[in-house]
Amino acid sequence: MRFQTSRMLVFALVAAVTLGSYACQNKAKPTTVPETPNTESQPPTPPPPPPEVQPAAEPFPPSNVDKTPVVEPSIDQLNQQGVLATVYFAYNSNELDDAGKATLQANAAWLKAHPKHTVEVGGHCDERGSIGYNIALGDRRATAVKDYLVGLGVNGVSLIAISYGEEQPLDPAHNDSAWAKNRRAQFTIKS
């Protein structure tokens, strides 16, 4: 128990430091996105990435900090934290709406700040279409998201667009609310 608590504290500290560094980068390069060729309507200056609400680090013996090597969050932790938010689509559509674009601008900022990661963009559909066509539709959604991120300056090589069709619903229910959640492009940091 005590071990877990101290580990959490370390994460909190590391996360705080890391978030600080994103903010600096955003300040240093405020015009990155607008300079990038982009066929979509000009996006507003990207908002800062969605920071996870971090509990304030409680004081603990400084000697502890000195001995701890600076470890970055693991891939699993990053995925659990949802540092890259999911984008949603209208029925049978691969068009990004304003909310989707804003989400992707935040994701692009994170991706550019963490260029070493390889990220899967999973394209998903609701169950109302056919199994076969939905695989192609999911591909179109994943590709639309990847293309938009590349337009924002993210290195396309680090993005893998993969369709899951209707095979992996977030919500297995058969109603409008579930379908809306299932029509999505979901990010998974792979390495």
Add this chain to the structure above:
Amino acid sequence: MRRLAPIARAATFLLLPLLAVPLPARAQGEPQPPPAGIHDVIRGSGFTKIKIAVPDPSTEPLLAAMSREIGKTIRDDLAYSGYFEVLDPVLYPLAATSPEKQLEDKWASLGAASVLLSKLNVASGRVDLRARLMNTAPPAATLFDRRFGNPTELVRRVAHQVSDDIVAQMTGQQGIALTWIAFVSKHGKGKELYLMDYDGERVRRLTTTESINLMPTWSPVAQRLAYISWRSGAPSIDIVESDGRIARAPTAGGTMNISPDWSPDGRLIVYASNASGNSEIYLLDTTTGRSSRLTNSPAIDTSPSYSPKGREIAFTSDRSGSPQIYVMDAEGLNIRRVTTQDDYADAASWSPKGDKLAYASRRDGRFNIVVIDIATGASQQVTHGEGNNENPRWSPDGRHIVFASSRAGSYDLYTMRADGTEVNRLTRGGDCFTPDWSRRVP
């Protein structure tokens, strides 16, 4: 280097020590929901069914269970074929007590135009069935007198073999009792490939990938299946051989290679790929490992199906706005739209004669199976709003269609006559999808 390389091994098709099988066998004696709107089509067609009696092959107490299984399997096969009216076994003891002297007259007195009299022996783990098919009408004649053998675990195949021989003898047509159905079913977090006999019995699992697999399609010339697998990440085309070897097909590239279907000679695989950016139809020559692109449209082109004569390819495209069925020449030229009455159409499958396409059509939010005549454009809806009905595939004789339906809640597999009558449920509560019907497995 681009040849098919064996990568993994699945259970073998035959004689397989079956992996855990979560699917219960087909529902026994379950009342079939009558398809609304179509009744008495067969009876109204002027075809008279052949009345046949098939008593169980043994009265030996030790063989009772196997004898009953053989008798029932043959009777079910013959009734299913649509060619026969099988006399109720409850009547059979009357033949023994009939005053008639001649055996054929005893059976004729029950109304049987023909009778299968057989004798079952089991020795050294093998079934030996001697089966004599007789005409009862004068002049009475023995139509065949044959022996059928197999290891005891394949006793159902012995029965199916007899059924197909009866069908061939009486109708001149090749039966379908020795065909199989491949499909996928939920297993853990994935969907694995399964096989079952055409009647829903002997379910066996083929893959253990612990990932999603979909849309198995039989090669027309060999016991091999092409299908979509997510086992290594992106959806790709795998081929499983009859000995269980699995190979990855050398497709065009990209991160999506899906919906394989074979050319009639089994040499080419038509499929959809995003190698050029969006989903287009490609053709893979499995002998060279080279793919060529057939379509070029900014729309989604997918779900290709090779015509049985090899001259045309049906596919789904949303170039008009919604998914619809199109047909093109096998070289990718001369694209013409087939479906015009549907909100949404996908999963086209050619009839074995090549004159019709079955597909899944969505109207008013529900999928139903529609059969369309290519030459005339005349279409017939063959399922009628009981849940969603999708992924139709034809039996090799073109008389039946297997499909997935959610009419009982979750998706299960059903067969029906190609006109929508005589619906038969094959699986129960197994979350089963995307069936395909094999040729005869000799």
